[in-house]
Amino acid sequence: MSRFEKIxxxxxxxxxxxxxxxxxxxxxxxxxxxxxxxxxxxxxxxxIVEKLVxxxxxxxxxxxSVSRGLPNLRRAITRWYQRRFGVELDFETEVLNTxxxxxxxxxxxxxxxxxxxxxxxxxxxxxxxxxSVLIAGGDLHRVPLQPLDGFVExxxxxxxxxxxxxxxxxxxFPHNPTTASVDLAFMTKLxxxxxxxxxxxxxxxxxAEICFDGYRPPSVLEVPGARExxxxxxxxxxxxxxxxxxxxFAAGGAELxxxxxxxxxxxxxxxxxxxxxxxxxxxxxxxxxxxxxxxDYQARRDALIDGLGSEWKIEKPPATMFVWAPLPxxxxxxxxxxxxKLLLQRAQVAVSPGIGFGPSGExxxxxxxxxxxxxxxxxxxxIRRLLRDG
Numbered sequence: 001m002s003r004f005e006k007i008x009x010x011x012x013x014x015x016x017x018x019x020x021x022x023x024x025x026x027x028x029x030x031x032x033x034x035x036x037x038x039x040x041x042x043x044x045x046x047x048i049v050e051k052l053v054x055x056x057x058x059x060x061x062x063x064x065s066v067s068r069g070l071p072n073l074r075r076a077i078t079r080w081y082q083r084r085f086g087v088e089l090d091f092e093t094e095v096l097n098t099x100x101x102x103x104x105x106x107x108x109x110x111x112x113x114x115x116x117x118x119x120x121x122x123x124x125x126x127x128x129x130x131x132s133v134l135i136a137g138g139d140l141h142r143v144p145l146q147p148l149d150g151f152v153e154x155x156x157x158x159x160x161x162x163x164x165x166x167x168x169x170x171x172x173f174p175h176n177p178t179t180a181s182v183d184l185a186f187m188t189k190l191x192x193x194x195x196x197x198x199x200x201x202x203x204x205x206x207x208a209e210i211c212f213d214g215y216r217p218p219s220v221l222e223v224p225g226a227r228e229x230x231x232x233x234x235x236x237x238x239x240x241x242x243x244x245x246x247x248x249f250a251a252g253g254a255e256l257x258x259x260x261x262x263x264x265x266x267x268x269x270x271x272x273x274x275x276x277x278x279x280x281x282x283x284x285x286x287x288x289x290x291x292x293x294x295x296d297y298q299a300r301r302d303a304l305i306d307g308l309g310s311e312w313k314i315e316k317p318p319a320t321m322f323v324w325a326p327l328p329x330x331x332x333x334x335x336x337x338x339x340x341k342l343l344l345q346r347a348q349v350a351v352s353p354g355i356g357f358g359p360s361g362e363x364x365x366x367x368x369x370x371x372x373x374x375x376x377x378x379x380x381x382x383i384r385r386l387l388r389d390g
Contacts, residue, residue, distance in 0.1 A: 006134070006135055006137065009134045009135075010131060010134060010135070017337065017341075017353075018036055018337075018340050018341065018344060018350055018351070018352065018353060019036065019037065019350075021341060021344055021345075021350075022034060022036065022344060022350045025344065025345075025348070030348055031348060032344065032348050032349070032350055033348060033349050033350070033371055033375055033376075033378060033379040033382070034350045034368075034370070034371070035349060035350060035351050035367045035368050035369070035370065035371060035376075035379060036340075036350040036351050036352045036366075036368060037350075037352075037368060037370070038176070038321060038322065038368040038370060039243065039368075039370055040237065040238055040241060040243045040321065040370060041370050041371070041372075042241035042293055042296070043241060044240070044241045044242050044245070045240070045241065045282075045286075045289040047281065047285060047286070048240070048242070048278050048279075048281055048282050048285070049278070051277060051278040051281045052274050052275060052277070052278035055273070055274035055277040055278060056274040058274075061272075061273040061274050061277070062273075063273075064269040064270070065269060065270035065271065065272070065273040065276065066270050067261065067264050067265045067268060067269055067270045068096040068097060068261050068264070068265075068270070069095075069096055069097025069249075069270060069271070069276060070097070070273070070276045070277070070280075071091065071092075072280055073097055073276045073277075073279055073280050073283075074091040074092075074095045074096065074097065075091045076279070076280045076283040076284050077089075077091075077095050077097075077234075077249045077251065077283060078090075078091045078094075078095055079283070079284065080283050081219070081221070081251060084208065084209075084219070085218070085219040085221065085222050086222070087219055087221045087222055089221075089251055090254070093254040093257060093258070094227070094251060094252060094253065094254055094257055095249060095250070095251050095257065096249070096250050096257055096260065096261050096264070097247070097248070097249060097270065097271060097276065098233065098248040098249060098250055098260075098264075099246045099247075099248065099268065099270075099271055100235060100237065100246040100247065100248045101204060101206050101233040101234060101235040101237075101248035101249075102128050102248070103246070103248065104233050104248050104249075104250045104260065105128065105129070105132060105170075105202060105204060105233050106128060106132045106135070107260060107263050107264055107267065108202060108231060108250070108256075108259070108260045108263075109132040109133055109135075109136050109138075109168075109170070109202070110132070110135070110136045110263060111259050111260055111262070111263040112167065112168060112200060112259065113133055113136040113137065113138035113167060113168070114136075114137060114138070115137035115138070116137070116138070116139065116164065117136075117137075117138040117139070117164070117167045118138065118139050118140075118141060118162050118163075118164050118165070118166040118167060119133040119138050119139070119140055119141070119166060119167060119168050119169070119170060120141050120143055120155060120158055120159070120162075120166050120168070120169040120170070120199070121133065121140055121141070121142055121143070121169070121170045121171075122142075122143055122144075122145040122151070122170075122171060122172075122175070123142035123143060123144050123145060123358040123359060123360040123361075124145065124177055124178060124354060124357030124358035124359075124360050124361035124364075125142075125145075125170075125172070125177075125357060125358055126172060126176045126177065126204070126357070127356075127357065129170045129172065129204065130142070130170075130358065132170075133170070138167075141158055141162050141166065142358055142359070142360070143155055143158045144360045145175065145178060145180060145360065146178065146180070146360065148180050148182070148186075152186075152189050152190065152193055155169065155190075155193060156193060156197075159193075159197050159199075165197075165198075166197075166199055167199065167200060168199055168200035168201070168202055169190075169194055169199050169200070169201050169202065170202045170204070171190065171201065171202070171203050171204070172203065172204035172205070172206070173186075173187070173203075173205075173217060173218075174207040174210075174211065174217050174317075174318070174319035174320045175320070176206070176207070176320060176322060177322055177324055177352070177354070177357045177361065177364075177366040178324045178364075179317030179318070179319060179320045179322055179323070179324050181211075181215060181217060181317070181318045181319045182217075182218070183218060184218040184222055184223070187218045187220055187222070187223055188223045190220075191220065191223040191225065191226045191229070191230065194229050194230070195225065195228070195229055199229065200229055200230070200231070200256070201220060201226070201229055201230040201231075202230075202231055202233075203220040203230060203231070203232045203233070204232075204233050205217065205219060205220070205232050205233065205234050206233070206234065206235045206237070206238065207238060207319050207320045207321070208234055208239070209238075209239040209290050209294065210238050210239060210293070210294055210297055210319055210320055210321055211294070211318060211319040212294070212297075212298045212301070212316075212317075212318055212319065213298075213316075213318055215318040215319055217319055219232060220232050221251060221252065226252075227252050227253040228253055229253070230252050230253070230256075231250055231251070231252035231253070231256040231257065231260070232250070232251050232252055233248060233249070233250055234248060234249050234251070235247065235248040235249070236248070236279060236282055236283075238293070238321055239290050239293065239294075240282045240289055240290065240293075241289060241293055242279075242282065245275055245278075245279070246271065246275075247271060247275060247276075247279045247282075296372075296373075297321050297369050299373050300369040300371070300372070300373055300376050301316060301317065301323060301369055302316070303373045303376045303377050303380065304323055304367060304369070304376050304379070304380060305323065307376075307377055307380035307381075307384075308380055308383065308384065311328075311384055311387045311388070312325070312328050312383070312387060314326075321368060321369045321370070322366050322367060322368055322369065323366070323367040323369065324354075324364055324366055325364060325365055325366075325367060326363060326364055327339050327363055327364065327365065328387060330387075332363065335353075335355065335362060335363075336353035336354040336355045336356075336361065336362055336363060336364060336365055337353040337355055337356075339353070339365065340352070340353040340365055342386070343365075343383065343386065346386045347379070347382035347383050347385070347386045348382060349379045349382055349383055351365040351366060351367055351368075352365060352366040352368070353365055354366065
């Protein structure tokens with residue numbers, strides 16, 4: 001038996017291959033346009049930064065904070081849920097602050113999954129959704145996400161074929177990487193399936209506010225009875241341009257929040273208190289930044305997809321900061337990793353190969369809309385030259 005069983009269970013990180021090639025190209029002096037890594041490039045609004053600075057000057061904020069998050073921060077996220085979704089939450093028992101959504105979700109899986117437990121996860125998926133189960137010692141059953149209208153039935157079949165009986169389902173809508181987006185009726189079916197089969201539902205709502213063309217993503221907590229079996233994770237990273245601040249939240253039934261809070265009480269002392277104080281202002285203060293960020297992502301999306309036009313037909317996503325694109329027909333047989341390398345070497349554009357998100361991601365690449373519209377149009381011109389020249 002290996003000395004490091006959990007590490008050995010993690011597969012090679014395919015996405016790092018393109019990233020290494022990108023770094024090598026940049027070291028050679030090439031101007032690579034990076035649309036691979038989903039690292040937002042918007043500046044945090046000045047009023048939030050100024051609040052952080054003023055709070056950091058107060059030595060009372062330099063001590064350990066509260067692992068669950070300051071009461072006023074938890075009150076602020078309950079107000080956000082009420083404004084956004086019409087959902088009433090108890091700030092004492094149904095909400096807590098996490099160090100980003102990724103940390104909260106990972107630690108919840110750690111709290112609930114034991115060695116040999118089974119979890120369900122859409123395929124493809126954001127890597128931590130699948131890998132958190134493996135790190136916790138559990139077993140993973142990947143269920144193809146597309147086509148979306150048959151996903152619930154495929155989940156039902158997976159449950160009937162799984163042994164042992166699955167303990168939880170990890171989902172995320174709007175979805176990374178595929179941008180698949182659902183309505184409240186779909187979310188209701190997902191909750192009903194989990195209730196009928198005694199599954200916990202872990203929902204990552206990282207892109208709650210990054211949505212376009214009149215679409216509004218639902219919260220799982222809008223579904224009656226959901227909080228008995230569901231926990232949901234949100235984040236300020238994209239909506240408020242605070243990715244590096246690592247501010248996230250968990251919301252859901254009191255029992256599930258208590259479980260996560262208990263694990264976190266052993267593992268951390270909470271986010272740096274000035275960050276929490278500034279995050280209260282982010283949630284309760286002017287929301288112009290959210291509208292500006294969303295408008296910019298939509299402009300980048302349109303610059304990419306409209307610019308590629310008929311040479312690479314891609315459907316416009318209604319949400320997220322990504323574009324999920326099937327490989328152009330002429331290049332389909334290459335596979336997503338080889339095509340991503342070709343884009344980098346011939347067009348100086350980095351994207352993420354779909355296979356890096358799971359077997360069902362093969363045949364696709366993911367664009368991250370993290371460059372401004374000028375750079376995005378520059379990338380489009382380079383890609384079109386490659387598509388024309390072959």
